[in-house]
Amino acid sequence: MEPGAASNALSQLRRGALEYCVLALLQRQERYGFELVRSLSEVDGLVTSEGTIYPLLTRLRKDELVTTFWQESASGPPRRYYRLTDAGGAALAAFSEEWSRFRDGVDALLTHGGRHDHDAA
Amino acid sequence: MTTMRRDPLVDDYLRRLEAAAAGLPRERRAELVGEIEEHLEAALAEAGDDEAAVRNALERLGSPGEIAAAAGVAPERGRLETAALIVLSFSFLLPLVGYVIGAGLVLASKAWSEREKLLGLLIPPVVVVAGAVIVVLATEAVANPAVDAQGNEFVVSLGPVEIVVLAVNILSGFVAAAYLSSRLRRPRL
Numbered sequence: 001m002e003p004g005a006a007s008n009a010l011s012q013l014r015r016g017a018l019e020y021c022v023l024a025l026l027q028r029q030e031r032y033g034f035e036l037v038r039s040l041s042e043v044d045g046l047v048t049s050e051g052t053i054y055p056l057l058t059r060l061r062k063d064e065l066v067t068t069f070w071q072e073s074a075s076g077p078p079r080r081y082y083r084l085t086d087a088g089g090a091a092l093a094a095f096s097e098e099w100s101r102f103r104d105g106v107d108a109l110l111t112h113g114g115r116h117d118h119d120a121a
Numbered sequence: 122m123t124t125m126r127r128d129p130l131v132d133d134y135l136r137r138l139e140a141a142a143a144g145l146p147r148e149r150r151a152e153l154v155g156e157i158e159e160h161l162e163a164a165l166a167e168a169g170d171d172e173a174a175v176r177n178a179l180e181r182l183g184s185p186g187e188i189a190a191a192a193g194v195a196p197e198r199g200r201l202e203t204a205a206l207i208v209l210s211f212s213f214l215l216p217l218v219g220y221v222i223g224a225g226l227v228l229a230s231k232a233w234s235e236r237e238k239l240l241g242l243l244i245p246p247v248v249v250v251a252g253a254v255i256v257v258l259a260t261e262a263v264a265n266p267a268v269d270a271q272g273n274e275f276v277v278s279l280g281p282v283e284i285v286v287l288a289v290n291i292l293s294g295f296v297a298a299a300y301l302s303s304r305l306r307r308p309r310l
Contacts, residue, residue, distance in 0.1 A: 034163035049183020052191035054156045074307055076166060079159065
């Protein structure tokens, strides 16, 4: 397989994981758009174009996984804050559980070719 | 309260975003542009608003086209795409060559995703191969007893099966073009 196929697979994984990273960032505290975007950008390779996160936030709000509210800021105009909903929390919990199982399985295959994993399973 | 002195680069970017998002309902478009505007204000409040900071912030955002695409706006049909669709539609006039040129134009375009290109371009060859198989099967069933002793005088008559297959072959270019066209937005005049 050409290297392009691997990078394509990774970009699909990123795209799929991104919305749960947003939900995870909102787990402990409410955040405004810019803050969310910058935190996501700090993860190497997660975000290629920061602007594309805003449509994702809109989708999350439509799916009622997050809600928004306006809050005055100390400097400048009011900001739109995002807050996790109960449904968002549930979606995040479900994803986290599946993700760690998936990650562990893939890691085991990648490092040992899956040989040592049979007795554990 | 600080008042932003807006950089012309920012104004230009927001205008291009507004245009790229023209396919969205008015309310969603205004919201998207507002969010990006807010993002830029926050970014520049943090990094300073000299030209290098502005350029950097805009580069990190990505192109207006990318953002609009992420918001679900289909890419616009440009000249290249229009040419590709016309050539594909009428590719039956120049069998094979017409298809190859049309396919080349489709592949050169950035408006379609790889998946859409593959799907659209597979339609004509699949139809041609399926048509050939059907004709061969139909002809074998009918013509076997009619083969003469030398076996070299083999006349294929244009029966109803052949006519239908031929018509479908001609239409396959149109179908491929119609599918590809449906993935794009009509250009605004």
